[in-house]
Amino acid sequence: MALLLGLGSVANATDPYEDDNTANDASVIVLNVKEAPPTHAFDVAGDQDWVKFYALSGVTYEARTVYLGSRCDTVLTLYGPDGTTVITTVNAGGAGQDELLSWECDTEGVYYVKVNHFDPSIYGEETNYDLRVRKVMGVAWMATIKGIATDAVSGEPIGGLRIKTNANMSALGFEDGSYLMIHPAGTWNMTAQADGYEIFTDTLIATQLGTITKNFAMEPTPLRGDINYDRRVDLVDAILALRVVSNGDTQGLIRSDYGTPGIDANGDGKIGPEDAIYILQLLAN
Numbered sequence: 001m002a003l004l005l006g007l008g009s010v011a012n013a014t015d016p017y018e019d020d021n022t023a024n025d026a027s028v029i030v031l032n033v034k035e036a037p038p039t040h041a042f043d044v045a046g047d048q049d050w051v052k053f054y055a056l057s058g059v060t061y062e063a064r065t066v067y068l069g070s071r072c073d074t075v076l077t078l079y080g081p082d083g084t085t086v087i088t089t090v091n092a093g094g095a096g097q098d099e100l101l102s103w104e105c106d107t108e109g110v111y112y113v114k115v116n117h118f119d120p121s122i123y124g125e126e127t128n129y130d131l132r133v134r135k136v137m138g139v140a141w142m143a144t145i146k147g148i149a150t151d152a153v154s155g156e157p158i159g160g161l162r163i164k165t166n167a168n169m170s171a172l173g174f175e176d177g178s179y180l181m182i183h184p185a186g187t188w189n190m191t192a193q194a195d196g197y198e199i200f201t202d203t204l205i206a207t208q209l210g211t212i213t214k215n216f217a218m219e220p221t222p223l224r225g226d227i228n229y230d231r232r233v234d235l236v237d238a239i240l241a242l243r244v245v246s247n248g249d250t251q252g253l254i255r256s257d258y259g260t261p262g263i264d265a266n267g268d269g270k271i272g273p274e275d276a277i278y279i280l281q282l283l284a285n
Helices: 235-246 273-284
Strands: 027-029 048-055 060-066 074-079 086-090 099-104 109-117 128-135 142-151 162-165 170-172 178-184 186-193 200-206 211-213 216-218
Touching: 048 128, 048 162, 048 170, 060 074, 074 099, 086 099, 109 128, 142 200, 162 178, 170 178, 178 186, 178 200, 200 211, 200 216, 235 273
Parallel strands: 027 048, 142 211, 142 216
Antiparallel strands: 048 109, 060 099, 060 128, 074 086, 074 109, 142 178, 162 170, 162 186, 186 200
C-alpha cells in the first residue's frame, strides 16, 4: 500500500497510488499534511480512490480535495471501520472546484474515504486532484514524528500500527512497520496498539518544527498454550508442558517466565497437566 501525503497538481492522468480501488486496497493517508506531492487522478472510467486513517472519538476531521483539474468533479464518501457502511457523502462543488467533507468521530477506529468522479465516464487529462485529511484544530507549532515499530521477539516490522497521544492526535502505520505523524510541539503521552501485541506506552517529546525519530519494539500478546513463546501452538509445546510436569524445565527450552498469564491454558500462572491436555485437544481439532 502506498504512502499518501497530498498535493502537487499535474495535467496528466498519472496516479501513483493505484491500485487503490477498494477498501481492502486503501492507502494510508498521513493526517494534517499541508503540502507534499504527488497527486491523484482518475485514470480509467469508473475509477475510485480509497484511503484510510485512524480516527479518535470526539475529534472532528475534514477530508478535502484541492488543486482539481478542469475536468475533475470529485465526490467524497466516508465509510465506517467495516469499509462498507456509509457515514456521509458530499458533492457540493462542480468541475474544478474544491470539495469538503467534515465529520465528528463518535467511535475510535480506522475509517475510509472514497473519492470518485461525479460522472464515471470522465477520466484522463485534467482529472487530477489532491486529497488531504486533517484533524480540525487551532494553529499550533507542529513537529514531524516518524519511526518503525518491530516485534520484540522476532525483530520483524509490525504493520497496521495505531498510534494516539493525549493531544488527541493519531496516526495509522504502514505495512512495512513505519509510521509518520504530524504533531503539536511539547511533551505528551503516546500509546501504540497493533493486533496480536501488548499495548506500548511512552513519553513523546516533540520539538517545534523539528523531525523526531522514535523507533520502538512491542511485545507479542501471549497465546494460550504457546509454552516456548514462538508465536504458535504445536506438538513441541505439548511435549514441553509434559516435561515441566515431570522434570521441570531441565533443557532450558522454555522461557523463564513461562507462567505468565495468557501462556498457560487455565490462567493459574503455572504449567501443569491441564496445559498439555489443552494443547493436544487444540491440535486434534
